[in-house]
Amino acid sequence: MYQSILVPVDVVEKELTKKVLPHVEYLAKLSHAKVKLFHTLPVASAIVNAYSFGFEEFQDKATVQAEKWLNELINTIDLPKETLSYAIAFGNPRDEILTIADELKPDLIIIGSRRPNISTHLLGSNAAAVVRHAKTAVLVIR
Template structure:
């Protein structure tokens, strides 16, 4: 059914991530699918403006911390480790999720939704943007 599942997560939203994981485990086991976790680190305008004042060091530290968190998450998942991988990008989460989905061509995107309101049609803004624009199936977990 699925060969590759993309799972965008926010490392700062552990509770939401823990809601997504059972769905990932179940669907990946049923299909023997590869799972790619994806996290986007924000690039605030203040950070961009600080480029000449050590942005590369900030990026390296943020990336290392995120990689450590993702390795810990993958070690806790009940799936073969060779089927798990991750990717990290800097930018707008919705845009980066859509970009990596276009690049990886997953059969399914599993995304958590948080902070729903009427302006995002009762989904989190990133989840809503992915649902509207993705070229593949999206499972939204609450």
């Protein structure tokens, strides 16, 4: 059914990730699918403007922290470790999720979504943007 599943996760949204993982495990086990976890680190304009003051060092530290968290997360997932991988990007989460989805062409994207609040009504959520623009099936978990 599924050969490849993309799972966008957020270091800040650990509770939401805990809700998503059982669905990932279940569907990946059923299909023997490979799972790619994906985390996007934000790039604030202030950080970019501070490039000359060590942006590369900040980027390296942020990447190391994200990799540590993703490796810890992978160790909690009840799937064969050879079927699990991760990727990290800097940028806008919805744009980066759609970009990696276009590159990897997964059969399914499983994404968590928080309960909408005023900012998501005004700005839109990452999950809503992925659902609207993805070229593959998207499963949204609340």
